[in-house]
Amino acid sequence: MLLSGRGRVEIRQGQVEILGAILSKGASFKVRLGRQIPVFSPEVKSIVTGEGFFRWKVIKEDPIPSSWRATIDELLARPNSTVVIVGQTDSGKSTLSQFLLNSALNFSTTVGLIDADIGQTDLGPPGFVAASLVRRKVVDxxxxxxxxxxxxxxxxxxxxFEESIDKVxxxxxxxxxxxxDYIIINTDGWLDNEGIVHKKKLIEKIRPDIVIALRQDQEENLIKEGSYKLITLNPSPHILKRTQVVRRLSRLANIARFLKGAEAKVIEKENVLSLENHEPQIGxxxxxxENDVVKGIALYGGVVEGKKIFYTRVNSFTKIVVSNINAREIIDLVKSKA
Ligand SMILES: Nc1ncnc2c1ncn2[C@@H]1O[C@H](COP(=O)(O)OP(=O)(O)OP(=O)(O)O)[C@@H](O)[C@H]1O
Ligand SMILES: [Mg+2]
Known part of the structure; x- marks a missing residue:
């Protein structure tokens, strides 16, 4: 079943598989706006929808293409490897990252995950490259x-261009x-001519053992096999494309979740830097x-009595760097809870 919408779902009976994670009776999970979750089950009646609104489609085949499942053997054959996933926007990179992560946890204890898709990141807030060590399978x-x-x-x-590569x-x-045991790196979908140069350079610097390219078109020689194993996979035929509006909403929700419990903090002007010298705007x-280590995210809240106000849940810091990614729509929400 391909489930999309926004709400919570419960498993009524038996077991289902979500991208390599097994869920049993009584388990529940959230479906986020703009996300389609492939739920694989021998019996459709295993699922019951809870609160929210949903759309679903029942398909006969395994939602994970067999070519995707076959990549697990490549991981098994290369212990301690680093895998880079490349593909255009809406090609299924995040879905494949999650499937590989969950599958690798069948035969490893710790998998490193890096989300370098700064526009549509799931691990960190937008504009940040984030990393984690994962020991348990995840549904989201x-x-x-x-x-x-x-x-x-x-x-x-x-x-x-360079900075995004160096930071990964x-x-x-x-x-x-x-x-x-493994490191899985998800990348952004910038794959026009210059974007391909960027991905080649990223691969050169990262030196992965495996590169998986999700191809939408039949572009030839996207990235040539080098010192790594190149696997090209076709995207799922069930891709759900997201509109710009849904992408923006998803980004705002992603910023908001890192600001739960944020408080207004006053920062001395000399400790506030601004990227490309742009004048900070509210939101x-x-x-x-803190001492050149990124501790978290803040939203700029404006000037009060000559001092700059930021909303953040980080308590101890030495410097704030403001970007021109703006999330003004959620500033009142963040303020009201601060
Ligand atoms: N194998 C699959 N079965 C069912 N749905 C899928 C599958 N692969 C991807 N999708 C759906 O298609 C949509 C796009 O996939 P995904 O978000 O993984 O792509 P992406 O390349 O990471 O996109 P972005 O560039 O926005 O980060 C998602 O809603 C996802 O659930
Ligand atoms: Mg993605």
């Missing part, structure tokens, strides 16, 4: 808590200290640093 990538973040301050790496490399190196997304 957003349920994973990041352990390290780097700030890019843009929604596309085209605005920060840096975060990968920090994950290596924990000796994960701008900022990164909160």
């Amino acid at each position: 990538l957003r349920s994973i808590r990041p352990i390290a973040m780097e700030f890019i301050g843009a929604l596309s790496p085209s605005k920060a 490399k840096k975060i990968k190196e920090s994950l290596l200290h924990y000796n994960p 701008d997304v900022a990164a909160v640093y």
Whole structure:
């Protein structure tokens, strides 16, 4: 069953598989707006919808293409490998990352996950590259808590070509200290001519063992096989494309979840930097640093009595860097709870 909508779903009987994670009777999970969840079950009546609104489609085949399942053997054949996933927007990168993550946890204890898709990230807030060490299978990538973040301050790496690559490399190196069994890296969907140059360079610097390319068109030689194993997969025929409005709403919800419990903080002007010297606007997304380590996110709240106000849940910081990613729509929500 392909389930989309926004609400909560409960498993009524038996077991279902969601992208490699098994859920049993009584388990429940959320379906986020704009997300379609493939729920694989021998019996449709196993699922009962709870509150919310849903759309669903019953399909006869396994929603995970057999070519996707076959990639698990490639992981098994290469212990301790790093996998980079590339593909255009709406090609299924996040879905494949989640499936690989859950599947790898069948035969490993710790999997490192890096979300470098700064526009549509699930692990960190938009504009941040985030990483985590995952030990349990997940139904939703957003349920994973990041352990390290780097700030890019843009929604596309085209605005920060080199920096976006260097920061993924840096975060990968920090994950290596924990000796994960695998590292899975999801990337952004920028794949026009310049975007391909960016992905090639990223791959050169990251030195993955496996690159998985999800192809929508038959572009030849997207990324040539090098010192890594290149696997090309076809996207699922059941892709649900997201509109710009849904993407924006998803981004705002993603920012809001990192600001739950945020408080207004006053920052001395000399500790506030601004990317590309832009004049901060109310609702701008900022990164909160303590001694050059990213501690979290803040929203710019304006000037009060000559001091800059930020909403954040980080308590101890030395510097704030403001980007021109703006989330003005949620500033009142954040303020009302602060
Ligand atoms: N194998 C599949 N079965 C059912 N639905 C799928 C499958 N693969 C992807 N989808 C659906 O298609 C949509 C797009 O997939 P996904 O979000 O993984 O793509 P993406 O490449 O990460 O997109 P973005 O560029 O926005 O990050 C999602 O709603 C997802 O649930
Ligand atoms: Mg994605």
